[in-house]
Amino acid sequence: MKIPFNKPYMTGKELWYIAQAHAEGHMAGDGSFTKKCQSWLEGNINTRKALLTHSCTAALEMAAILADIQPGDEVIMPSYTFVSTANAFVLRGAVPVFVDIRADTLNIDETLVEAAITNKTRAIVPVHYAGVACEMDAIMEIANRHNLLVVEDAAQGIMSTYKGRPLGSIGHMATLSFHETKNIISGEGGALLINDPSLADRAEIVREKGTNRKQFFRGQVDKYTWVDVGSSYLPSEIVAAFLLAQTEEATDITQRRMAIWNTYHNELKALEREGLIRRPVIPPECVSNAHMYYILLPDAKYRTELINYLEKQGIQTVFHYVPLHSSPAGSRFCSTKAELLVTDDIAVRLLRLPLWLGLEQHQKKVIDAILSTTVDL
Numbered sequence: 001m002k003i004p005f006n007k008p009y010m011t012g013k014e015l016w017y018i019a020q021a022h023a024e025g026h027m028a029g030d031g032s033f034t035k036k037c038q039s040w041l042e043g044n045i046n047t048r049k050a051l052l053t054h055s056c057t058a059a060l061e062m063a064a065i066l067a068d069i070q071p072g073d074e075v076i077m078p079s080y081t082f083v084s085t086a087n088a089f090v091l092r093g094a095v096p097v098f099v100d101i102r103a104d105t106l107n108i109d110e111t112l113v114e115a116a117i118t119n120k121t122r123a124i125v126p127v128h129y130a131g132v133a134c135e136m137d138a139i140m141e142i143a144n145r146h147n148l149l150v151v152e153d154a155a156q157g158i159m160s161t162y163k164g165r166p167l168g169s170i171g172h173m174a175t176l177s178f179h180e181t182k183n184i185i186s187g188e189g190g191a192l193l194i195n196d197p198s199l200a201d202r203a204e205i206v207r208e209k210g211t212n213r214k215q216f217f218r219g220q221v222d223k224y225t226w227v228d229v230g231s232s233y234l235p236s237e238i239v240a241a242f243l244l245a246q247t248e249e250a251t252d253i254t255q256r257r258m259a260i261w262n263t264y265h266n267e268l269k270a271l272e273r274e275g276l277i278r279r280p281v282i283p284p285e286c287v288s289n290a291h292m293y294y295i296l297l298p299d300a301k302y303r304t305e306l307i308n309y310l311e312k313q314g315i316q317t318v319f320h321y322v323p324l325h326s327s328p329a330g331s332r333f334c335s336t337k338a339e340l341l342v343t344d345d346i347a348v349r350l351l352r353l354p355l356w357l358g359l360e361q362h363q364k365k366v367i368d369a370i371l372s373t374t375v376d377l
Ligand SMILES: *Cc1c(COP(=O)(O)O)cnc(C)c1O
Pocket: 054, 055, 056, 057, 058, 081, 082, 084, 085, 127, 153, 155, 156, 176, 177, 178, 179, 188, 189, 190
């Protein structure tokens, strides 16, 4: 049997909820399933307002509009992230400014953020890599002192916490992804979380094509019209119905992922002791959601050989981001003021291992293969 890197988990209730949405006859967005998903997010993440979107990408685009980003504005973020973190702001004409990441968590290095701030800086976008929190107290303190908005890219961070606070509840806004590679899924999907109440009303307008349709349905205005920029960011009830089934098992899904994560962590400890790999580091103030298990290998050549060796045994492992500053669009649209030494170093050495529900019965094969490779290479 081949062991894939990812396999979307289905709770078994998705089709039942989709059938109910079908029976209710409300297929567009913002019906009863969307409302249930949003209240679940608001309750579990402790956010003021959650709005479902088509994707985390769409939620980031909304955040850039709500942050009132203007051409030429600068937005500070890591280069070691998914393209959408930067693209959403580039679409508004902004310049993403990359700072390096911490060698332990691979999250934005909070000690380098302040030096990247100029009079054009408008926002900071911390990305919680692998579901492990950025140093949010330091980031929020810097942002407040310089009057900047913080948008947490919590695409990988659902059900994780920082000092007991859920990721997505700390910045002025936050974005989640329900892409099938994430912990809680709806195929494609996402959410924008609004923690700053002053952004809430406009968020509804931007999500509804720039109209005040929401207020109309609440009876706050007597007809609805075009009042602001916006687009269609709301998913259909079919997607929300699928997602609701997943949210109901979120705790269980997280626990099962954590068990798999812990097995890797324990079984690969010896390799780290021998200095052959480095395992993920989770600071004591962070509780992770076991979104990802990665290892850092000695160099790029070793990684390629290990990927090929595992592939021959039917085990799929994958590396992660090409740092945005070294991508064609990144060098066109973005700015890097200092060298990104940690980013450049780890990007070529990081390898992600399979982690999905159901892997439990095959995980020994993956671990044994990794343990034996170090002898073969
Ligand atoms: C997955 C991911 C995204 C994009 O999510 P989509 O829902 O596919 O748009 C953005 N940022 C990070 C850090 C991600 O991991």
